[in-house]
Amino acid sequence: MFNIIAEGLSCLIRKVVSLGLVRGATFGNDIHITHLQFTDDTILFLKPKIEYVNNIMRLLRCFELAAGLKLNCHKSCLVKINKGGHVEEDWAALFHCKKAHLPITYLGLPLGARPS
Template structure:
């Protein structure tokens, strides 16, 4: 019995039930109550098993050829917003005609020129990435307008991306998995605690200084520690050097009947 019917696209009749990127997910189903309720139950089971919570207020249900009344009913059942195509997912318009690569390309006197336009001002780190992209495109092979656009994963002879090929490429450039990664992920802690430990180890906890560095907070925003208000709220300060946190660590070490020397970084602590 098929509870959720997949989407079939393309001449090869590729079937898709979901798409994922980082912590964003798109789920596909028919506009039927049974399938919508099944998705709701699956998401609830995920919450119970993982200990994580799904923010339905940031979720959206969109219909193709679905009556507005039914779409509103589905949204009410899922406790989320509803809208129609086209809409944006990760900044990319869905349901609209995005064009093809050749639309952004032309030749001028034997030189390849790429016309890349953005809908908003770029952040500093995004400008650096665009410069890298331009350098890559200038040195890329010449475009052939008569050939269709094709995705190809060069890390695997088959040209098809897979988790195994991505992992092998990661190991080739960055080396094998560090022992610390095993310590962070292979333990009995809840998944969200493991994830936080991984963020702390990588220095990517969303502190005020981190959010200011990536452009989420303005340069004039207050980025002081929420506990002591004396230092900038960085990963090492908020988890190690803050007097309030240091006192907490001291109580823990006293409880464990242990003595320790304060490490300089979170990696040293882990």
């Protein structure tokens, strides 16, 4: 049952991307990614623009209201990847979550760690 609801969130994210309200990360020349989902976990990849952060927060709030679910901000974190500046503290405050730095562990796997 939860997979059906999670697919609804995925569809909403794809829609706001198609409308240009949110832009995900680009790897190489042709790999574009906005989110990854595994059971009740979602990772969002956003270009570092405040409009995209605000728009994704609006989308998540609408999803909460429509689905009757609640985003668990205490388990959420914001991770900045290869960008200068110090906006991550302000953005973490918008999400009401903590900030983290690579490497982190996700689903028991290290992300951003050196291969050795």
